[in-house]
Amino acid sequence: YLYITAYQVQTILPMEYSLLIILVLFSMNALLNYFIETHSKARILQAFGQFVPLKVVEEICRHPDQVSMDGESRIMTVFFCDLQDFSNVAEQLNPKQLSLLLNKYFDEMTEILFRYRGTIDKYIGDSIMAFWGAPVAMQDHAQNAVLASLDMSKKISELSDVFIKRGWPGPKMGVGINTGRMSVGNMGSKYRIAYTVIGDSVNLASRIESLTRRYRVPILISESTRNDCHDIVFREIDTVQVKGKHNAARLFQPLCRKSDTDSDMDEWLKKHQQAIEAYNNSETEEAIRRFKILKTMRPKDGYYPAMIKILVDKNP
Template identity: 35%
Template sequence: MNQKKSIYTKLAILFAIILSFLSFNTIGSFLWSLEQSSIDFRFSLSNRELQNDDIVIIDIDTSSINRLSYWPWPRHYWAQAISQLNKYEAKLIGVDVLFDSNSLNPENDIAFSKALQETSNVVLSSRKHTETKANYEIETWSTPIPILSQYADVGFVNFPYDSDGYIRKAFSILDYQKDDISYSFDLLILQKYLQKPLSDILPNLNNRMLFLNKPFQLDQDYSYYVNFKLASSFTHIPFYLLIEDRLQDPSILKDKIVLFGATDPSLNDFFFTPKGYISGVELHAYSILTLLKESPLTYINPVLNSILALYLVFMIISTTRRSPALRGFFYTLFMLLLYSSVSIILFYYFNMIVMLVPFLILCLCAYVITIFLRFIKEETEKHRIHSIFKQYVSPEVVSTLIKNPESLELGGQKREVTIFFSDIRSFTSLSEKYPPEDIIIQLNEYLDAMTRCIFKWQGTLDKYVGDEIMAVWGSPIQQSDQALLSVFCAWEQLDILKDLQHKWKNEKKPLFDLGIGINTGQVIVGNIGSSTHKDFTVIGDPVNYAARLESCTRDFSSKDHICRFIISHTTYNKVKKYVEVKPLGKVSVKGKKESFPIYEVINVSIPKTYLST
């Protein structure tokens, strides 16, 4: 039953945490921005000093603007630049500059158009602009003028922004729900580089699969994660050096993808990325390189990710519930570090993104909730122990049980204990001779004094049966000296009785005597009773034998001698160094054939260590 309850508890906790996790979708952009920041952190740990030579960037930089005097440059400069690149056998040319209006001098546009007409390896750029109004959106496009676009492919240069303003992904297409699909600047460059038709690269828009040399999955918006790990930098050449044909090594352009783009900060073409604050043309270079190397970052299977995370959660719950709080904390910390390390390794070596922040929060929630429920359980257990035992054991024993609840087995177990019985002699005849209220007052005074003595000697009050007292040592907590404690308690009770008799004599109250029987043996200890009422008690033959010894005190009493205190042979063997006894022969338990020696206790020597305690 306890195991079932434990399993149900774990499942309940796990279910509650899963529900909490599912509600993450309603938390909004905050949690997602944390996850994106964790991706940036993984990028920072994956920096490699790799110079990429597949892509060369022609910079529209400060030196070129200063050299060529003004911006925007006349378009015959661009015609000259395209011709120079073709002369040096560049394989592909991408121009990240908008040519969406006519030049003041039409001859410049014609010169640029002729340069484009002489080659088929140029991709120009366009940009989509969306202005959101109260009830509608206005969508406009900046595209190259027709005299240019008719001789070159045109791809959009828009990137998706995350909620924190960073760019981590790149679009492959836009307006995929419309008849006129727009392809990205980067995808068109790759398509021309591979010399494959777009219909082969994106054969079916519905399955969002990009087919290069091998397929990879696109996201819902046909975007993909840019892999900024593929290069630390690219080769940069100032625009004016190309125009003036002053390149130190023109061969670096042969068979390369060459990109034109603004790197002068005053042109405002910089973006925040996991790589830092970089220019738009560098962003395109990383996006193209991701497609070229077929190395986009991809999330691992969500089901597998969830199974892994929930396994960690279950392990954290299981360990935290049964371990000390500090050990549970360090175990949780270890599991979080392990999960984080696995996510970093998969990211670094396999370009795989493991959902990190939500599951770290999930694991922390599992730890906190488990600790909280454990605290509630422990407090409930303390209250339960206190309520069960406060009337039966000393406050010191209750405190010990609360500090060490594992020492308490309420379900039932076999244990060696020492059982104590005491009974007032001739109580029935006394109750018939004196007023009931007086007898009750006197009985309560007697029981109170004897119970205090039991508690003093760390015994457990099992029950009152009329004027009879039953007490136990060795339960609910184990005591190595249980037999000694019970004998010392009984001997002190005889002294207490003498004091009470002297007091009652002065008060002219009736006097009575008592008999005590003590036995040590193996019994069943536990919470015993019906479904509506239970008592923590002991049962077994040793209990009956202790009661039999108490009744024997009457049998061994006479006019000349009153026998008040009898112990069994098992108890005597444990206390014989401290007692003087008189052998009384053998006595059997009622209904049993076997009999054992019993002893009347004549004197007890209590060591000073026990007296001081």
């Protein structure tokens, strides 16, 4: 305005006025950009703050153009975790105790999931659904999911001891993990919407989780997840025909990082694989014999009694 007025009256403004105008315009532009950036960060925090770790939120804020809330197809890893026999646990607690137990459980498990950059999809009763690979893409999504599940298994054992000392039942968990192509994005209605994943790969992970009870193991993963984990030791569990799937699914249990193995574990896993090979070759008597030896070697391992029972029931 001052420049226009000065032009109209053919007056040259002093240098101080020119510098002041430039400074004011620069400040207004910086302030506008600040408000736009702050508003954008607030929207991102509102959308993802409760579902992803803070470091991921900060990464989204730095590169918002790389994140889409619209539906898209990605190769990702999805995770289901359930407290086993929770109905029996709930019956032994009053409402306040039940709330305290669940809140403590969810706090501890979510902290671990966030440590490995997982995205919380939802809490369903006593269950947790999470995924890796969105909203921020990552190369090691399968390994992060499996490492998180191993840490969660250790933590649930610690929590179980704490709860038992309080006179509460000690919870046990089952985890199912699968890696594959799935759809991810905002899905729902105009009344309620959620950032979630859907697809056959998601359904398979849920079905795998339900099989942890059958094999009496805390964690089961698919072959596709196993193939993307290069720093973890696994044992093969079984090959099963999952409802709704044409191809049989090979199941594995993650045990530890490769750096944590020793000669005793190597020897055990060698014997385990020999038993699995006999089982896969339909050598029933030989498989039972080998599983019985392994049961004696590892009396606290529920998998071997479970496999012996499966074989005996199939071949009475």
